[in-house]
Amino acid sequence: MRNSAPDDRPITQFVARPGVLDLGWGHPRPDLLPTGAWAEATARAMRESGWRALTYGHPAGPAPLIEWLGAGFGRTFVTAGASHALSLVSTVLTEPGDTVLVDAPTYHLALRVLADRGVRLVRAPAGDAAAIEAQVGDLRRTGHRVSLLYLVPTFGNPTGRSLTAAERDALLRVAEAARLTVVEDDTYRELAYDGSPPPALWDLARGADFVVRIGSFAKTVAPGLRLGWVNAAPALIRRLADLGYVDSGGGVNHTTAMTMAVFGSSGAYADHLATIREAYRAQRDALAGGLGVPAPAGGWFLWLRLPAPWTAASLLPEAESRGVSFLDGTRFFAGDGGDGADHVRLSFSLYPPADLAEAARLFRAALSAPSGSAESSR
Amino acid sequence: MRNSAPDDRPITQFVARPGVLDLGWGHPRPDLLPTGAWAEATARAMRESGWRALTYGHPAGPAPLIEWLGAGFGRTFVTAGASHALSLVSTVLTEPGDTVLVDAPTYHLALRVLADRGVRLVRAPAGDAAAIEAQVGDLRRTGHRVSLLYLVPTFGNPTGRSLTAAERDALLRVAEAARLTVVEDDTYRELAYDGSPPPALWDLARGADFVVRIGSFAKTVAPGLRLGWVNAAPALIRRLADLGYVDSGGGVNHTTAMTMAVFGSSGAYADHLATIREAYRAQRDALAGGLGVPAPAGGWFLWLRLPAPWTAASLLPEAESRGVSFLDGTRFFAGDGGDGADHVRLSFSLYPPADLAEAARLFRAALSAPSGSAESSR
Numbered sequence: 001m002r003n004s005a006p007d008d009r010p011i012t013q014f015v016a017r018p019g020v021l022d023l024g025w026g027h028p029r030p031d032l033l034p035t036g037a038w039a040e041a042t043a044r045a046m047r048e049s050g051w052r053a054l055t056y057g058h059p060a061g062p063a064p065l066i067e068w069l070g071a072g073f074g075r076t077f078v079t080a081g082a083s084h085a086l087s088l089v090s091t092v093l094t095e096p097g098d099t100v101l102v103d104a105p106t107y108h109l110a111l112r113v114l115a116d117r118g119v120r121l122v123r124a125p126a127g128d129a130a131a132i133e134a135q136v137g138d139l140r141r142t143g144h145r146v147s148l149l150y151l152v153p154t155f156g157n158p159t160g161r162s163l164t165a166a167e168r169d170a171l172l173r174v175a176e177a178a179r180l181t182v183v184e185d186d187t188y189r190e191l192a193y194d195g196s197p198p199p200a201l202w203d204l205a206r207g208a209d210f211v212v213r214i215g216s217f218a219k220t221v222a223p224g225l226r227l228g229w230v231n232a233a234p235a236l237i238r239r240l241a242d243l244g245y246v247d248s249g250g251g252v253n254h255t256t257a258m259t260m261a262v263f264g265s266s267g268a269y270a271d272h273l274a275t276i277r278e279a280y281r282a283q284r285d286a287l288a289g290g291l292g293v294p295a296p297a298g299g300w301f302l303w304l305r306l307p308a309p310w311t312a313a314s315l316l317p318e319a320e321s322r323g324v325s326f327l328d329g330t331r332f333f334a335g336d337g338g339d340g341a342d343h344v345r346l347s348f349s350l351y352p353p354a355d356l357a358e359a360a361r362l363f364r365a366a367l368s369a370p371s372g373s374a375e376s377s378r
Numbered sequence: 379m380r381n382s383a384p385d386d387r388p389i390t391q392f393v394a395r396p397g398v399l400d401l402g403w404g405h406p407r408p409d410l411l412p413t414g415a416w417a418e419a420t421a422r423a424m425r426e427s428g429w430r431a432l433t434y435g436h437p438a439g440p441a442p443l444i445e446w447l448g449a450g451f452g453r454t455f456v457t458a459g460a461s462h463a464l465s466l467v468s469t470v471l472t473e474p475g476d477t478v479l480v481d482a483p484t485y486h487l488a489l490r491v492l493a494d495r496g497v498r499l500v501r502a503p504a505g506d507a508a509a510i511e512a513q514v515g516d517l518r519r520t521g522h523r524v525s526l527l528y529l530v531p532t533f534g535n536p537t538g539r540s541l542t543a544a545e546r547d548a549l550l551r552v553a554e555a556a557r558l559t560v561v562e563d564d565t566y567r568e569l570a571y572d573g574s575p576p577p578a579l580w581d582l583a584r585g586a587d588f589v590v591r592i593g594s595f596a597k598t599v600a601p602g603l604r605l606g607w608v609n610a611a612p613a614l615i616r617r618l619a620d621l622g623y624v625d626s627g628g629g630v631n632h633t634t635a636m637t638m639a640v641f642g643s644s645g646a647y648a649d650h651l652a653t654i655r656e657a658y659r660a661q662r663d664a665l666a667g668g669l670g671v672p673a674p675a676g677g678w679f680l681w682l683r684l685p686a687p688w689t690a691a692s693l694l695p696e697a698e699s700r701g702v703s704f705l706d707g708t709r710f711f712a713g714d715g716g717d718g719a720d721h722v723r724l725s726f727s728l729y730p731p732a733d734l735a736e737a738a739r740l741f742r743a744a745l746s747a748p749s750g751s752a753e754s755s756r
Contacts, residue, residue, distance in 0.1 A: 010443035030429035051408035063387035112622025244490025
């Protein structure tokens with residue numbers, strides 16, 4: 001049985017649907033994953049660091065990786081990915097019952113990570129700092145403990161957009177004045193296709209204690225490694241490193257972190273990043289070009305508003321019957337308000353340009369179908 | 379600066395103390411860590427599984443590792459080590475404010491992992507099931523929610539001892555009758571030096587929903603990998619896999635799990651285990667023999683009662699001045715009751731036999747010092 005159908009065994013999260021170009025997955029293109037380079041980095045880490053790469057690690061993460069990351073000791077904590085970082089940060093910075101502000105739209109699974117902490121999620125469009133200031137005031141006056149704001153300000157998921165310089169400044173001013181911790185999920189920073197990405201909130205705030213930055217190697221190297229980091233003020237880094245499970249385990253992903261330090265300092269990271277930037281740029285252009293929509297400057301996603309009377313729910317069966325799929329925009333908003341019903345997220349990460357050009361053709365064909373009948377017939 | 383003193387940078391949790399044989403560390407012997415075999419397994423996993431080893435993994439863990447572990451799909455969840463397993467299990471099975479029973483003595487860092495959940499820890503010596511039954515009854519009658527019992531029943535930390543067959547049966551009967559979930563930390567099972575280990579509570583209970591078993595590769599392969607697992611009834615496995623951060627990350631340590639599946643199925647695990655069993659057996663014999671105390675049948679620890687009037691606190695400076703150290707027994711009891719003050723934990727995992735024979739000699743010399751003066755002079 002074991003060898004009869006090896007690809008049907010649950011190994012990956014991704015499940016292929018024959019005949020469907022599924023732009024719902026925010027997963028890397030398989031042939032871009034650095035299998036050979038990772039094996040080489042592992043061999044070198046084992047050879048050069050020996051037992052130090054395999055024993056219990058320093059709780060905050062091993063020096064070679066922290067040094068390579070550049071934010072410095074005391075301001076960096078190595079995590080098992082960005083979601084793990086968000087889970088740990090919410091464990092330390094919130095109590096169940098707290099109110100947490102979340103950008104709208106924002107990364108849908110972050111909403112679940114936060115919900116698991118037992119906090120109440122409230123939408124707060126991050127580009128409107130004045131509204132957030134008023135909202136925090138209202139919530140606090142009515143007895144809510146507002147502990148933090150979560151957002152993906154750079155090449156955001158799902159929008160692909162970035163906060164402008166003015167929006168960043170305004171948000172930081174409000175956060176500082178309101179003593180509101182901003183959790184900046186900076187997962188997509190390195191996937192910049194048209195020049196440099198905007199500065200991180202973390203850098204703009206010069207390491208002030210009201211900004212926590214989350215980074216990840218999931219998009220730049222490989223998601224399966226489960227490796228990321230937190231940049232924060234020293235007091236928070238100490239609280240993370242002092243968690244019983246972190247101290248007991250000797251950090252949360254030591255061997256992988258030691259291997260990544262080799263991958264980084266050997267130049268493999270820079271080489272790989274140049275390769276994937278070029279590849280994902282071409283994929284972005286194929287999809288955005290094929291759809292005739294503006295191309296985001298970075299990240300993996302297009303966020304499209306559908307022409308009325310289409311909704312994501314009515315378009316989905318129409319699209320899937322033609323062989324293309326996507327995620328419904330409502331998933332990216334906390335709660336059940338119905339926001340995003342007229343939006344879809346299309347990911348251009350998983351397929352090469354030719355497939356994405358075809359996906360764009362199929363998507364346009366679905367949009368050209370009679371929309372009223374598509375909705376009413378289901 | 380980076381290359382001036384590479385060994386002083388914080389890389390590992392272990393910190394060498396020149397001139398001290400420190401038997402406080404429950405860490406593997408460095409030269410037994412399988413650096414070459416791990417590099418080989420990584421290369422093979424990358425070659426044979428390709429992108430599947432690096433992308434987002436199946437949330438409960440990848441099939442090749444779950445199959446090799448043998449408890450089956452739906453009853454296994456791959457974790458980032460045993461401490462992570464305990465952290466996740468306590469997140470799902472307890473609420474802050476609950477009462478959690480802990481064996482006495484037991485693994486000291488498990489106490490911190492559980493305390494981080496905000497539960498109240500109550501000592502419950504696991505060998506006395508009748509007392510536990512009465513204790514649970516008393517606690518529940520006085521309004522406490524008693525959610526689980528944590529113990530290391532096989533080659534325990536710190537005692538090295540295992541529950542007898544009769545104690546296991548009695549504990550399971552009480553747990554089933556009282557609807558008390560038993561969390562069996564089975565970290566040391568494979569380190570059996572005198573024949574087979576006793577059966578796991580998980581196996582004795584035939585997968586009943588009141589037993590959760592935690593396993594780990596930290597002692598058998600390498601702690602830095604951060605890889606372990608949970609065996610539990612399907613409903614609990616589903617709750618773990620459904621955590622937002624687990625789903626978002628595609629499992630908690632996918633690439634390492636895929637590599638371990640190769641390490642296991644290639645025979646490298648069995649070869650390595652045979653090697654380290656022989657090595658740790660010799661280390662056990664060197665320390666226990668040198669001290670003239672009974673040798674535990676497995677695990678990494680000796681748990682010694684000191685002759686009066688010595689206490690661990692009074693002996694420590696005496697021992698360290700001679701060049702040997704240990705952990706104070708009070709660390710292994712929840713709360714501040716002072717239990718364990720006359721006990722020490724000596725680990726024989728970190729040093730080769732000759733060092734352990736010397737450590738035993740130094741320890742005995744410390745015990746021969748005038749104990750009253752050692753205590754009163756400090």
